[in-house]
Amino acid sequence: MHSISRRSFVAGSLATAGAAVLSRSGAASAPSTQGGSTQLTQFDYGAVQLLEGPLLEQFRANHAYFFALDEDSLLKPFRQKAGLSAPGEDMGGWYSWSDEFDPPNNMTGYVPGHSFGQYVSGLARAYAATGDRPTQAKVHRLVEGFAAAISAKFYADYPLPAYTFDKSNCGLIDAHQFAQDSDALPALARLTDAVLPYLPPKALTRPEMAARPHPNVAYTWDESYTLPENLFLAYQRSGDKRYLFLAQRFLQDQDYFDPLAAGDNALPGRHAYSHVNALSSAAQAYLVLGSEKHLRAARNGFGFVVAQSFATGGWGPNETFCEPGSGVLGQSLGSTHASFETPCGAYGHFKIARYLLRITGDSRYGDSMEKVLYNTVLGAKPLQPGGFAFYYSDYNNRGAKVYYPERWPCCSGTFPQITADYGISSYFRSLSSIYVNLFVPSRLQWRQNGARFALEQRTQYPYASGVEVRIEAERPETFVIALRVPAWAGKSSSVSLNGRSVAADLQPGAFLPLRREWKDGDRIEYSLDRTLRLEAVDAQHPDTAALLSGPLTLFAINATESRFTQAQLLAAKQVGAPAAQWRVESESAPVTFLAFPSIEDQQYRLYHELQS
Numbered sequence: 001m002h003s004i005s006r007r008s009f010v011a012g013s014l015a016t017a018g019a020a021v022l023s024r025s026g027a028a029s030a031p032s033t034q035g036g037s038t039q040l041t042q043f044d045y046g047a048v049q050l051l052e053g054p055l056l057e058q059f060r061a062n063h064a065y066f067f068a069l070d071e072d073s074l075l076k077p078f079r080q081k082a083g084l085s086a087p088g089e090d091m092g093g094w095y096s097w098s099d100e101f102d103p104p105n106n107m108t109g110y111v112p113g114h115s116f117g118q119y120v121s122g123l124a125r126a127y128a129a130t131g132d133r134p135t136q137a138k139v140h141r142l143v144e145g146f147a148a149a150i151s152a153k154f155y156a157d158y159p160l161p162a163y164t165f166d167k168s169n170c171g172l173i174d175a176h177q178f179a180q181d182s183d184a185l186p187a188l189a190r191l192t193d194a195v196l197p198y199l200p201p202k203a204l205t206r207p208e209m210a211a212r213p214h215p216n217v218a219y220t221w222d223e224s225y226t227l228p229e230n231l232f233l234a235y236q237r238s239g240d241k242r243y244l245f246l247a248q249r250f251l252q253d254q255d256y257f258d259p260l261a262a263g264d265n266a267l268p269g270r271h272a273y274s275h276v277n278a279l280s281s282a283a284q285a286y287l288v289l290g291s292e293k294h295l296r297a298a299r300n301g302f303g304f305v306v307a308q309s310f311a312t313g314g315w316g317p318n319e320t321f322c323e324p325g326s327g328v329l330g331q332s333l334g335s336t337h338a339s340f341e342t343p344c345g346a347y348g349h350f351k352i353a354r355y356l357l358r359i360t361g362d363s364r365y366g367d368s369m370e371k372v373l374y375n376t377v378l379g380a381k382p383l384q385p386g387g388f389a390f391y392y393s394d395y396n397n398r399g400a401k402v403y404y405p406e407r408w409p410c411c412s413g414t415f416p417q418i419t420a421d422y423g424i425s426s427y428f429r430s431l432s433s434i435y436v437n438l439f440v441p442s443r444l445q446w447r448q449n450g451a452r453f454a455l456e457q458r459t460q461y462p463y464a465s466g467v468e469v470r471i472e473a474e475r476p477e478t479f480v481i482a483l484r485v486p487a488w489a490g491k492s493s494s495v496s497l498n499g500r501s502v503a504a505d506l507q508p509g510a511f512l513p514l515r516r517e518w519k520d521g522d523r524i525e526y527s528l529d530r531t532l533r534l535e536a537v538d539a540q541h542p543d544t545a546a547l548l549s550g551p552l553t554l555f556a557i558n559a560t561e562s563r564f565t566q567a568q569l570l571a572a573k574q575v576g577a578p579a580a581q582w583r584v585e586s587e588s589a590p591v592t593f594l595a596f597p598s599i600e601d602q603q604y605r606l607y608h609e610l611q612s
């Protein structure tokens, strides 16, 4: 099976980790604010504009959805607990207080107000990306209403205080940073006072929570180990050292980051999304404290996740990481429909991949990001009125797209955040280089040596091979434009400049640096060889394989019983225009294959038992 890319990725990151362990034997991570360095930096949200295409469509839909939400309803759970007048309809589902709550049987009323901060964050980032003033005004009104309702009573008898505080924190620091809300940081200071008596002394594992007295099982599901990322950001954005100390207090070193940093796979059995999310706390510990141990933990942890991913880039069937070598991924194809927690998982995956891409400059983090983009979150069904959200991607052999039955789940909160982040995930820079990470219709504007530059991508990638990049320049300047060459890229990938072929060595799994004096009107034509390949679900099921074209996994439509040979799958023909369909011959009839975003309500199948 052709599963080289992800296997070598893991081996690569572990080899690097081993070297780092040797050179820093036993060095204690003394508290320090000597931050870690990065190879690349991120652009501001406003520097990247998405152009017409599926990413812009999804971003716009989420922006419009949350812009239209009733503010009294959003604020209601907080006002109720503070004893304030609380007009507006209940949102219902996970979001509103309910006497029905009876975990795990009835999840109505699970974590009232949990996603408020994520909706504010998504709107603040959407404002930063678009400059839409009414969106900024809505963020300010929501923060004002929230600030007036802050009360310690909110967290009393609340099953997941850390979980909801983390999201509220994120919303407030994003309102401050991206929507210039001067009320946000003072509100965060009071919110922190309110929650502190209800937070544990340190980050707790689920077994540790289960060992404490708990009124019901939901109290054993809190995610205090995810707190540091946003606390480090709160420190950076406010300068208040209280957040720095709190961030360090909740780093889950003993049970999670120490073993990961030592190269031990600490993932099996753990809740999937929240532990990928926690890797971003380790990345922040490196960025803020300069802690090499936490960088090793983040890199190794990410490598272990990729090693137990589906061909789509998704991971964690039934929201749980599995034991390597157990064959659990392959077994899950017949036993669960909860294959990958999609908006949350993709959001967590994008964050840690973006941190690691910035820190290491390794383009394979970008490969991983685009796999998750095209095969998971870009195919998430749009939010429906009333908070019905797409939650699990389904890789069952009888797969289908469905909505989560409970309203306003976690995935309704991360969805607007990740779609607002599409632009800043697409490009990065260093002093002398611009990095094109995602090949999406978009426009980047920046200054190079003081001169105004813009770069515009036009493409139907990954449904077509070609990516056109046009440069606009105030005056010529010499620098590098670096194109990501995915690890899967075939030998006939090519680059031309202003119509002339560039004799460049395209190394799959690296950035291709194009250094020259860039002038107004320069045009790059990049063609990616998307040779079809197969990838086995895991080592225990070597004959259970998915078909891939470039970053896309292809799903057989309405063909649950179809049998294919390796040769039939690899002879798939892309048909139609724009060519988003593939046709595969089988013993019986030809079968249509679609990428995940093209699937609507059909039944589909990702993995096939290869026939000899």
Ligand SMILES: [Zn+2]
Residues within 6 Å of the ligand: 341, 342, 343, 344, 345, 391, 409, 410, 411, 412
């Ligand atoms: Zn979720």
